[in-house]
Amino acid sequence: MDVDHVSSLLREFKTGELSLEETVEKLKILPYEDLEFAKLDHHRLIRQGFAEVVFCQGKTVEQVQAIVQRLAEYNHSILATRASKEMYTAVKAVVADAEYHELARLITVERQKPPVDSERFILVMSAGTSDIPVAEEAAVTAEIMGNEVRRVYDVGVAGIHRLLDQRQLIEQANVLIVVAGMEGALASVVGGMAAKPVIAVPTSIGYGASFGGLAALLSMLNSCAAGIAVVNIDNGFGAGRLASIINQMR
Amino acid sequence: MDVDHVSSLLREFKTGELSLEETVEKLKILPYEDLEFAKLDHHRLIRQGFAEVVFCQGKTVEQVQAIVQRLAEYNHSILATRASKEMYTAVKAVVADAEYHELARLITVERQKPPVDSERFILVMSAGTSDIPVAEEAAVTAEIMGNEVRRVYDVGVAGIHRLLDQRQLIEQANVLIVVAGMEGALASVVGGMAAKPVIAVPTSIGYGASFGGLAALLSMLNSCAAGIAVVNIDNGFGAGRLASIINQMR
Amino acid sequence: MDVDHVSSLLREFKTGELSLEETVEKLKILPYEDLEFAKLDHHRLIRQGFAEVVFCQGKTVEQVQAIVQRLAEYNHSILATRASKEMYTAVKAVVADAEYHELARLITVERQKPPVDSERFILVMSAGTSDIPVAEEAAVTAEIMGNEVRRVYDVGVAGIHRLLDQRQLIEQANVLIVVAGMEGALASVVGGMAAKPVIAVPTSIGYGASFGGLAALLSMLNSCAAGIAVVNIDNGFGAGRLASIINQMR
Amino acid sequence: MDVDHVSSLLREFKTGELSLEETVEKLKILPYEDLEFAKLDHHRLIRQGFAEVVFCQGKTVEQVQAIVQRLAEYNHSILATRASKEMYTAVKAVVADAEYHELARLITVERQKPPVDSERFILVMSAGTSDIPVAEEAAVTAEIMGNEVRRVYDVGVAGIHRLLDQRQLIEQANVLIVVAGMEGALASVVGGMAAKPVIAVPTSIGYGASFGGLAALLSMLNSCAAGIAVVNIDNGFGAGRLASIINQMR
Amino acid sequence: MDVDHVSSLLREFKTGELSLEETVEKLKILPYEDLEFAKLDHHRLIRQGFAEVVFCQGKTVEQVQAIVQRLAEYNHSILATRASKEMYTAVKAVVADAEYHELARLITVERQKPPVDSERFILVMSAGTSDIPVAEEAAVTAEIMGNEVRRVYDVGVAGIHRLLDQRQLIEQANVLIVVAGMEGALASVVGGMAAKPVIAVPTSIGYGASFGGLAALLSMLNSCAAGIAVVNIDNGFGAGRLASIINQMR
Amino acid sequence: MDVDHVSSLLREFKTGELSLEETVEKLKILPYEDLEFAKLDHHRLIRQGFAEVVFCQGKTVEQVQAIVQRLAEYNHSILATRASKEMYTAVKAVVADAEYHELARLITVERQKPPVDSERFILVMSAGTSDIPVAEEAAVTAEIMGNEVRRVYDVGVAGIHRLLDQRQLIEQANVLIVVAGMEGALASVVGGMAAKPVIAVPTSIGYGASFGGLAALLSMLNSCAAGIAVVNIDNGFGAGRLASIINQMR
Amino acid sequence: MDVDHVSSLLREFKTGELSLEETVEKLKILPYEDLEFAKLDHHRLIRQGFAEVVFCQGKTVEQVQAIVQRLAEYNHSILATRASKEMYTAVKAVVADAEYHELARLITVERQKPPVDSERFILVMSAGTSDIPVAEEAAVTAEIMGNEVRRVYDVGVAGIHRLLDQRQLIEQANVLIVVAGMEGALASVVGGMAAKPVIAVPTSIGYGASFGGLAALLSMLNSCAAGIAVVNIDNGFGAGRLASIINQMR
């Protein structure tokens, strides 16, 4: 409950600008827009610092199109995840400045670059080349939310010198995102190298007993290095979002 | 065993209308029709208040067509679940008034609207837009069985104000169906808001560690709110059927 | 948000009985009591028709004792689940009329019998003798919440005639609770016998590939009979609570 | 080690018909044929009463074709399971009397009907229409191995009267094969109705928490009825083979 | 429904020996005894050839005692599985001729040896010494049900010559029970050696990735040898019961 | 590799203070102490801002005692997790100022309070009273690492008003730790209420289909609220450590 | 850290050939090549005896093409696993002597045959014909790494004589690779037949409760035969690589 909002409502009620019924009604109404199949939370920008992000999986192309169109009327920056190319084409038809990041399957709209503190950067690392799509989802998410992002890809632990070579960059980073499939060991090694928050993203890269990313997920959850937290398998967006929140704390 | 039916058989036997053999035979025969590949339970309408519902998955198009055709000769209302468009086309050819609900993948025939008590409504809620197909399966099922149904979609807990805004509707509902994928938390929050039966339907919406709906299923089974029961993942039909039974109790 | 409560607060504010700050504060305060380690929801009796139920597992004996003692000051009926005998002894020392149901591991206090409609009864069935503790948890829960309960135990499907013999009782019941371990098939058979709501409770009775009740849980979730919903493994309380809610609907 | 075979070899060695080296070599050689990618066990007809059965999954079309062709030179009856239509076409080109059972995905060759004892029949039951392909795999397997087979399909427990109506047939059967997906409860009920061996076949029919047949599998393994054994999910062939072995015991 | 029983009831009704109500009532009554916490199926001896077997796990000592006592009044042979020593002591106090098989955790009463056909024997094999308790449960079960049983223990596949040495015995056996923990490979090898029914019993012997017997269970279900069926992990009783049914078929 | 350290070594080598062999040797030696059964990483204080934390599970009492004793010689603050009371007694004998947090099973030594910025606090929330031990592990960990910590316990989502009442505190917190068992829904609701990093800790509180905390873990990983990361089940320490790292970033 | 390399760097520094900064920098640089999306570990040939192997799954065709092209400039032998035909075509366009092993899905380049000790051979065995693709992946891997390889396919344990017939070959082999799906029992039997290292490769061949190779994996991990180690499901490459390392030890 927003105290200021309630206070001003109460004052309007006291002065008679609002009736008892109107006041009760307004107290219950919060700022979202109802498209019937979706309730757009336009308040989220204020509450959480970024507009509602569209999760496209399971939605029809028409639904994605309508939602992005509406959001684009109220927001400078928009992000839609797990979007197919077909969804992008439909969106592009109604939001001309929408862009598509094919590897990361993201649709973005960015009308006004947020100010970026280039000193405080997020480092996105991937264990293998095959993990890059998820790493890019994290990186682009963090960028559109106003962060400096650097990328170091293909530094899996089987060639530990490639990783040790990045020590300086790791130490300079403000937040680390570690993206790895297979056994996900990269998170533990990086976690032991610096005292910065490490967000581990297991990927579904692998086969057999990787069980769709379960191996990497369990590995990361059981990391012997403290200071690591984990997001869902292939959830580059979640990692990028959390890294952005941490990176923008003062 | 139906006592009245047995009594009347016994009386006919005593009066000689039926021989000993005939009576024994009749006692064993129950009212279903054998299509060889299916045994149609025409008795179910009497026993359970609605005709046998056709589960189309794994059946051939020809089987679905034949079953619906036969059921349509004996019943006013028919429901077939998990039906493909191809199945619908085949059914339509022999049962002209069949309708198809594409999102919900249901075939329905409704020749005589059952009386509906519009005061006692079932509220179908979905956490996200992507959960709507399952929610619609529940809603249409409850409607064809003679219930007033209201829908509130996209009220997931990450924007709790959207949900709290529905409090009045939640309190007025007679039975609640909560459809949610991902972490399925909506069921717990709704379960704590009213003292009405809550039927929770986990959906397979999600990815990675959702494991095809397992996350939502386990979440709902372990709900800290009492008064919640759970049906199978994506089983909108089962939820609609149970809600209908509860809603029509007096 | 309770509309009446808000309205009366607003009126007091308008008349000056409450200052702006007091009104804002009151709007935020809801009726629970903070024991620091627990927040007692005294409002729940009004909101959900029964006092907050104490889940004893994982709590210390002292915590259970303190919580029940406080609840006993505000409520006529109290229920504490998964309580050890040691917990009961500690509670008994401070709430003299507390009772212990050993098999069901429940502590109850019942100072004023709620009115019971003996026509509308809940039927609790168990597949085996070993399932009785969970069945009793369900039955006692439903009784203390003001329901007529009947019990039919040891009617597993391997001796189907024992079950068929209960057909009349099954048809007369208003709500059915089916408690079964092992393969949990009882729920499906009962579900096909009547058009009443069936709440299925899987139990952890079994061994080997029962995996602590997983077999019965999956079996019940996949029941071919419609109108069944499932609660957590061994969750007799949840089934009793839901059955009570349904049974008391009008 | 075949005693007779060894004895005759030893005798030939003693008489000098075989040299020491030849005898040692022969003792090691057992009757199979090496196609390099497959070792055809022509001995199996003698050892187990039926020729080697071809498991087609994972084999190339060419491999299936070559194997069946070779087997057809030495055997009267041939069975190939999990065969695609494309495999059948290739086989048909080289073994003209091969037949294809589309639902059951079986290729059969039957040049000489084995004698069948029609008094001792195997009863194949399915819970639903969707389970028929697996049931047919069992039935055709048993038939080609020389058994009388009867079929009762769509007698799931949710309409228990349809099942009870088959009691006489169940009691007359010599061996029972129960094919069921979803919760697989049919096996337990049938298991309690007669004292004949019941072979339970879980199927992958279902969705959500059926987890590809796991629910039915666990259900059947945990059956409260004794005298039931279980084969792999969708393994109609294995059930048919075992039923045949049992049915032909004297 | 027993046709003879119904016929005779109908005749008595026609002659007036039974009134309409009495006849209806009798038609519904089946022969079991209700101890409230258990319904003793005295009819099972007739229906399935052996008295109801008591599953002791999860029952109280008093319940086991009372059940066995009642069964002992009506049956010559009694079997109680998964019985603790404490249960046995309680039973012994009321059924003096009860015996306890400690390794197999069985209580048996055997007042009249059933006739045994010693030519047709069941062969119980165990892969290791640690699997003997489960193997004994199977063997004693089969013996009390009137079968000749032979035992071959500790013939795991890692020393294949120990197993091959039993070939003659394997070929002579009528039914084979193969008990194995760890990887359960014994079932497959035995299954390939003879054309007799093989009942495989996975045990929970093992550690780590045996996951309580899951490894052996899955192994046996996926056996490359046809003619094998599987019972629950550690279910020696079920295997013995099924082997007895098969062994006594003619 | 520490550039300054290497540089100074190289300078000593150039001036002849170190021989070639000595320099090579020193380049390889890093500052840890070898107790044979443990390698104490005294360097960790410098590298990661806190001394090595002792994970006691699986260690002998003697090992824990020796490790803590050695660490106490080099560090002001020590933390040992998952310590039994017996371990604490042994430690206390050699490190007199060690303290034991019984609920949280932590041994701490704190000789010099680190400076704490009381404006920037970490908020530790628990869904239930039973989750408090894990929550305390997180809270004490964060405190000994120099953070202001506030606690709000028993605010599970089934009584959503108890949680909403904490909105102001949630908004003021710098980092949030959400500890919840059962269905773990608290994390999602809190995650939607503020734009601060949320570290979710699933607990093993629950039963049946909670599968030792798996339900809460999956629920949190699949949270519909962005900005949440998850640590291992019951890993209060890891959450406290990560929250401390984030809270101390500038 | 390579002592010689460091020593020579130090000497160059002492003589002034390298400055302090240059020396520090060189100490950190290790020989790999950065393609941005991949870091090619050209050092691996020296460190591990074979060039970096390309894991193609999850990479784009362009990435695979570029990586193989670069590797081909520095190495005589190249191996790329899990390569599609489309990838091969792209590689072939830039590396003319690349070859494709269709069944095994391998791309190889082999410009200079390594010397092979034909006395010490690796024996690759498969349980079934369907396991051959994985077996070939192992065999070709071992061959390109310079080993003599022999193949024995389709010797599953259900026809144990086919396997026993290979005893001599098994005893002569230096390392054994056992490839098996379904229940994977072949590994245990082979493991008991010789005192050579056995590398077991579970395959995903099977259906139902094979759960994508899980059954074979668990079976092999729980083998009662000592001296067996297991690689990932379908990981023929890993087995071939390890066998090569062992086979080339002296």
Add this chain to the structure above:
Amino acid sequence: MDVDHVSSLLREFKTGELSLEETVEKLKILPYEDLEFAKLDHHRLIRQGFAEVVFCQGKTVEQVQAIVQRLAEYNHSILATRASKEMYTAVKAVVADAEYHELARLITVERQKPPVDSERFILVMSAGTSDIPVAEEAAVTAEIMGNEVRRVYDVGVAGIHRLLDQRQLIEQANVLIVVAGMEGALASVVGGMAAKPVIAVPTSIGYGASFGGLAALLSMLNSCAAGIAVVNIDNGFGAGRLASIINQMR
């Protein structure tokens, strides 16, 4: 089949020293001793280079005692794994020179040290102190089988410098055994550091989502480093045995 043995038998048969029956019988008899509950494979020393190893879990104290006693009559070295102290006491009473390794739970008898090549050593590494019992099981196993063993404990990847410091030892080792619980990442890093066979042993050390060692097991199976094979969780014996076989190859 042993060719020499068969040849000599055949010669004795030809000369008449053996009758036909005797020869057939001898051909079938293989050298093991039958204790009824165990078949002692005295032939294993010859066949596999070490006497049969006793797996004590699930055996009675008496069985272990009898087996070790018999083995001690025929062998110089004996190994019994997973032995309780009680078992050791019983064994000690009959085999006076038996020794007990408490941490590793091994009983050993070693009457004649096998010759050891101290140049070729096996390196046993553990990630943590808590993993030492499993590491010791591996080390003692390898030692009693005649290998030089070196140990490096507590070198988990979170303090990567501790591990890198062991590089020289790692490069010198002939075979590596890597023992690790939690996320098991040590295996991957070590696997990338040298071209020697790495045997990875996951341990059950951990909690929560380690699921009894599953996390480490899956992690190791999915290692991005080639040349690694895995044994069962906590299977130090198996790793030691395999390492010994590899280490003694020439």
